[in-house]
Amino acid sequence: MLFSSKSIAGYKLNSLDGELGGVKDLLFDDQYWTVRYLVAKTGTWFSGRDVLISPHAQIRLSHEKKRMNVNLTRARIQDSPALSSDQPVSRQFETEFHEFYGWPVYWDGPYMWGAGPMIARGSRNLESPSPPESTSEDPHLRSAETVRGYEIEADDGSIGRVADFIVDDSTWSIRYLVVDTHKWLPGRKVLISPQWIERVSWESATVFVHLTRDAIRNSPEYREEGLLTREYESGLHTHYQRDGYWALEPEGSRERYQEAVDDWDNEGGGVSTVCNDCGFEGETDSSAVEAVAVNRTKS
Numbered sequence: 001m002l003f004s005s006k007s008i009a010g011y012k013l014n015s016l017d018g019e020l021g022g023v024k025d026l027l028f029d030d031q032y033w034t035v036r037y038l039v040a041k042t043g044t045w046f047s048g049r050d051v052l053i054s055p056h057a058q059i060r061l062s063h064e065k066k067r068m069n070v071n072l073t074r075a076r077i078q079d080s081p082a083l084s085s086d087q088p089v090s091r092q093f094e095t096e097f098h099e100f101y102g103w104p105v106y107w108d109g110p111y112m113w114g115a116g117p118m119i120a121r122g123s124r125n126l127e128s129p130s131p132p133e134s135t136s137e138d139p140h141l142r143s144a145e146t147v148r149g150y151e152i153e154a155d156d157g158s159i160g161r162v163a164d165f166i167v168d169d170s171t172w173s174i175r176y177l178v179v180d181t182h183k184w185l186p187g188r189k190v191l192i193s194p195q196w197i198e199r200v201s202w203e204s205a206t207v208f209v210h211l212t213r214d215a216i217r218n219s220p221e222y223r224e225e226g227l228l229t230r231e232y233e234s235g236l237h238t239h240y241q242r243d244g245y246w247a248l249e250p251e252g253s254r255e256r257y258q259e260a261v262d263d264w265d266n267e268g269g270g271v272s273t274v275c276n277d278c279g280f281e282g283e284t285d286s287s288a289v290e291a292v293a294v295n296r297t298k299s
Contacts, residue, residue, distance in 0.1 A: 002175060002228045003063055005144045005165040012067040013040050013053065015074050023068070024050065026144040026167070027089065028174055030202075032112045033194035035172040036141065037089075038068075042077075050085060051077055055119055055172045056103040063169075076101075089141050112173065119171070142202075151206045152179050152192065154213045159184055162207065166191065166228065175245060177207070178222060184213075189222045191236060195245070215240065 005026050013020040025039040037052040057070040081096045083089070091107075098105050109115035150162045164178035176191040198210045220236050230246070237244045 001063065001169050002166050003169055004178070004224070005167055005174075007063075008038075008167075010066070013038075014067060014069045015072050015077065016070075017073050017075075018045070019043065020051075020053075020070070020074065020077065021046075021048075026165075027052070027141050028144060028165075029106070029140050030142050030200065031140060033174040034106075034112055035144075035167060035174065036106060039143075045074060046078060050083055051080070052083055052089070052097065054097075054101070054103060056101070061169055072101075112171070149205070150200075151204075152177075153206055153208045154211050154216060155209075156213050159190075159209075159213055159216050163189060173245075178224075179216075181216075185217065189224070190216055190219050191222045192216075193237075193242070193245075196240065196242065211240070 008023050008026070011023045013023060021040050021042040023038050024041045026035045027037040027039060028035045035055065037054055040051050040053050042049050042051055053070055053072075057072050059069040059071050061068045080100050081093060083093075094107075095105070104114050106112070106114045113119045144165055148162050148164065152159050152161060160179045160181035162177050163180035165174045166176040166178060167173070168175050174194055176193055179190050179192055181188045181190065192209055192211070196209050196211060198208045200207050219239050220232060226232075233244060233246075
């Protein structure tokens with residue numbers, strides 16, 4: 001399911017032994033445009049500190065109930081590496097963080113989620129993460145809250161600003177940037193895929209897309225109150241003469257994945273379940289609670 005990054009802000013996070021707090025922000029990497037961490041604001045049980053929650057910990061995400069259950073205890077989170085509130089997340093911190101939880105790293109391998117095209121939630125990594133390339137701050141993790149408001153430049157001029165992000169909750173990929181065309185086309189919003197981005201100037205807070213203003217003006221309008229259907233997405237990609245991201249996924253894989261998730265949920269979460277028949281390459285860890293595979297390689 002696709003959801004907006006703004007809408008998930010404030011979702012409750014539940015651990016195995018109580019409520020953790022609420023979602024405050026999303027951190028994504030600027031290579032794959034994939035959410036790597038949820039920034040959570042904890043409650044009084046942890047002095048209101050900010051902590052990172054990886055999609056690897058996800059058990060169940062309910063948009064209807066506005067909550068996310070994670071396969072962690074409060075004590076486990078309290079013992080995890082402390083997140084600095086005034087410093088960017090460094091690669092050294094990420095390595096220590098993944099080592100602590102035993103999760104595979106996403107930066108070591110040719111796929112969106114590292115060595116394999118899969119994110120296995122709740123699983124333990126059998127191999128140690130690769131050592132960090134340096135101890136300096138990693139410049140590739142971006143805050144969704146910070147990037148909102150960036151200018152969008154087409155081939156022939158400005159078209160507006162980033163208003164939001166549309167995220168796929170089965171892969172945590174950012175599928176679209178929501179662009180508010182404000183003064184150029186008052187009251188109108190359009191969607192731009194990260195795959196259509198030419199480059200980003202983080203210093204000047206500007207996103208450059210290899211599209212013309214005329215093409216964007218005539219693109220399907222995005223309305224926040226409407227659901228993003230596959231029909232709408234197909235029309236959007238057809239307009240720009242681009243292939244949809246779903247063309248890379250094995251036929252029926254999402255349906256089989258959803259069946260696996262529903263089976264797990266119907267059993268009350270007491271039995272570990274994986275989607276072993278989703279049509280993706282690679283083996284799943286039998287201890288995984290959920291597994292999602294994606295066939296997107298580095299461009």
